[in-house]
Amino acid sequence: MARPRSFDRDHVLHAAERQFRTTGYNGTSVDDISAATGLGRGSLYAAFDGKHGVLLEAMAGYFARLSQGPRKMLAGPDEGALERLHQYLLRAVHGVPLAADVLPASDRAGAACFAAKMALEVGASDPEVKRLAKECFSVVRTAVAECVRAAQRNGDIDPDADPDDLAYLLLTIIRGTDVVGAYGHSPARLTSIAESAFALLPRPHHT
Amino acid sequence: MARPRSFDRDHVLHAAERQFRTTGYNGTSVDDISAATGLGRGSLYAAFDGKHGVLLEAMAGYFARLSQGPRKMLAGPDEGALERLHQYLLRAVHGVPLAADVLPASDRAGAACFAAKMALEVGASDPEVKRLAKECFSVVRTAVAECVRAAQRNGDIDPDADPDDLAYLLLTIIRGTDVVGAYGHSPARLTSIAESAFALLPRPHHT
DNA sequence: ACGGTTGTGTACTGAACAGTCAAAAACCTA
């Protein structure tokens, strides 16, 4: 009945995310988004209701991608839960699960959590962005905590440890590598940080 | 001989830093800085060469303040080095040493490392900002590493551990609390994270 | 008290900005 849209929504949002990542929210003009995505101004406003709308939808897409990573990597039987956590940490500190599809490979500097980046820039005055960022942190933290509980059930982690405490700590380390990883940490150092973080998990007492 | 300037340079830079913290670099107009500092446009350009100059000088001032904190808290005799590290971690995760004087007390959300915040927003396209942020991280990392070495000399930390590795890890955790601390971590949780981080330091083997 | 020197206030400029709008194009159904 009507003219079909000539662009792929996800592709546009990926391009916009890439742009926001490199120039920030306030540093990106609507024309920049237009150039990065190939959409004209009109289409952009019709489809996403302007710059802020693009940001929210891009963050929502990021959240959807982000959620899948930890959930798929960490979910599973109690056996092997500790090792799944190990592997996840190793990948997370290198920014792998967060930015795939959107960034050129091996761009650790730009791979910092998109939600954290936007929240730091505009979260103070933008409750929507703040809420989305919280959700991003929450989904990772929840998946990690669940994996810790599985490892506890399997006798690989001290059952007296608070799994939520551990999840908070691990999330903090992962986010820390996002911030500092871009400024001097070599990949080897990141791996070393992940291994140290993994080693700090309290093992059950051998009595 | 000439008219003296009617403002205190440091006071102005503190006000500008507060503004940049809350609205970001690109989200802050020269008029915003003018309003926040009380300086007119003319004085602002004469004294700091515009918006970018204000940022660089504000970051330099922040760096100077930041440097003093860890250095004073961590330097000292080998005895007590471990405990100094302990106390520093507890304070650092709460953002205390970074934002004093500039922020209203107990504003953990806004207390994230100023350098990290600016670097994340504009560091990708601003080498000066990137360099200043690196220096900020470096001075903390160096002070922590030196304190670790002191604790090693005193027999409180495993002498086989790489002090630089440990310093990188601790720095990562501190920066992680900056990012995530604003979004849901309670003060008690931050303390718990600091304690866990402290507990992971490898103690010497009791043989 | 006066003049040289420096800080301060403000008006101005050209560019960039976010958002709107209407005309034209593409598509599907009938």
Add this chain to the structure above:
DNA sequence: TAGGTTTTTGACTGTTCAGTACACAACCGT
């Protein structure tokens, strides 16, 4: 192939922006 519907395009508007320029005010040594 014609009509109705939606997308696309690009021009347009009023605003805000960074940076400049210039007139005025404050100070101090003489």
